[in-house]
Amino acid sequence: DIVMTQTPLSSPVTLGQPASISCRSSQSLVHSDGNTYLSWLQLRPGQPPRLLIYKVSNRFSGVPDRFSGSGAGTDFTLKINRVEAEDVGVYYCMQATQSWTFGQGTKVEIK
Amino acid sequence: EVQLVESGGGLVKPGGSLRLSCAASGFTFSGFSMSWVRQAPGKGLEWVSSISSSSSYIYYADSVRGRSTISRDNAKSSLYLQMDSLRAEDTAIYYCARVGSSNWDYFDSWGQGTLVTVSS
Numbered sequence: 001d002i003v004m005t006q007t008p009l010s011s012p013v014t015l016g017q018p019a020s021i022s023c024r025s026s027q028s029l030v031h032s033d034g035n036t037y038l039s040w041l042q043l044r045p046g047q048p049p050r051l052l053i054y055k056v057s058n059r060f061s062g063v064p065d066r067f068s069g070s071g072a073g074t075d076f077t078l079k080i081n082r083v084e085a086e087d088v089g090v091y092y093c094m095q096a097t098q099s100w101t102f103g104q105g106t107k108v109e110i111k
Numbered sequence: 112e113v114q115l116v117e118s119g120g121g122l123v124k125p126g127g128s129l130r131l132s133c134a135a136s137g138f139t140f141s142g143f144s145m146s147w148v149r150q151a152p153g154k155g156l157e158w159v160s161s162i163s164s165s166s167s168y169i170y171y172a173d174s175v176r177g178r179s180t181i182s183r184d185n186a187k188s189s190l191y192l193q194m195d196s197l198r199a200e201d202t203a204i205y206y207c208a209r210v211g212s213s214n215w216d217y218f219d220s221w222g223q224g225t226l227v228t229v230s231s
Contacts, residue, residue, distance in 0.1 A: 037216035041156075048206060048221035049148075049156065060219060092156055096216040099170070100146075100158035 002026055002095050006103035012111045019080040021106045023093035028073050030097070037096035040069055040078045043105070044089035052091075053078065085110065113137040113220040115207045120225030127197050127229070133190040133207030133222055140188035144168075144210035146218060147181065147192050149203035149227075157203075160192060161210065175201075197229045 003026040013019045029036045040053040051060045053069035056076060066081035080087055088110060093103040119131040131147070146161040160181040161170045169181055180193040190207055204224040211219030 031214075033214070035214065035216070037214065039217040041218075043156075048223050049208075049218070050221070051211070051217055051219045054211070054217040054219075060217075090155075094156070094217075096214075099172075100161070102156040102158070105155045 002029070002098050002101050004093055004095055004101050004103040006091075006093060006106050008106060009104060010107045010109070012109050013080075013083045014111050015085065016082050019083050019087075019108055021078045021091055021093075021108075023071075023076045023078070023103050025074045025076075025095055027098075029076075029095050030073065036072065038069075038071070038076050039094050039096065040067075041092045041094060042087075042089050043092065044086075047089075049092070080108070083108070083110070113209065115209065115220060115222035117205060117207050117222045117225035120205065120227045122228045122230065123197055124231050125198060125229055128193070128195045129197065129227060131192040131194065131205055131207075131225060131227070135188045135190065135207075135209075138209070138220075140183075141165075141185035144215060145183060145190045146208045146210055147190075148206045148208050148218065148221075149201075150206070150224075151200070151203040154203075159205070161215065162190070194227070197227075199229050201227060202229045203227060 007022045041049045057069045090105040114136045116134045144163045147159040162181045178196045182191045206224045207222040208218035209220040
């Protein structure tokens with residue numbers, strides 16, 4: 001099984017400042033079809049998960065452009081350009097290259 | 112607007128059974144693969160099971176394989192998860208999620224979830 005490891009597990013951020021979350025996979029996420037199936041989801045209190053980014057860097061419909069994804073192979077990053085109060089929540093990376101597995105989650109909170 | 116509404120959760124004793132349902136609306140249900148994902152209390156997300164649009168392909172996590180059965184009724188735009196031989200570690204919020212692409216690579220819409228509690 002592919003294990004996904006996120007760091008940090010908690011990220012206190014000042015409003016308006018950037019935040020960055022790292023996600024590392026135990027093996028390459030490059031699929032045999034050449035694509036890399038890494039997505040990012042946001043889980044806000046009392047709400048269902050919300051897709052933010054798919055295939056490493058593609059922003060899903062309606063997602064603000066302050067969210068961006070990057071990376072390749074086994075190392076990936078989610079960046080929030082300027083954190084807003086509504087961004088508080090837990091962020092998960094998910095790989096779909098081989099079955100589906102999630103990272104442990106990173107809690108983003110306001111300082 | 113895509114809507115997914117789960118139901119069927121509740122309190123069940125270890126060894127018992129539950130059938131979860133997910134009612135879909137706002138899109139052509141028969142055109143999408145679907146999945147179940149759960150979140151145990153204080154834990155992260157865990158993929159449980161997935162089913163293709165025509166039920167031709169079905170996948171299970173090792174943690175539920177042999178104890179759970181995923182199914183769907185396209186005529187009713189509904190997804191199901193039959194859970195048997197339930198254990199305490201199955202306690203979780205169960206989310207229904209739409210698979211957003213033919214490559215099965217992301218879940219683009221989620222329901223609010225239904226809580227399953229396994230306890231004596």
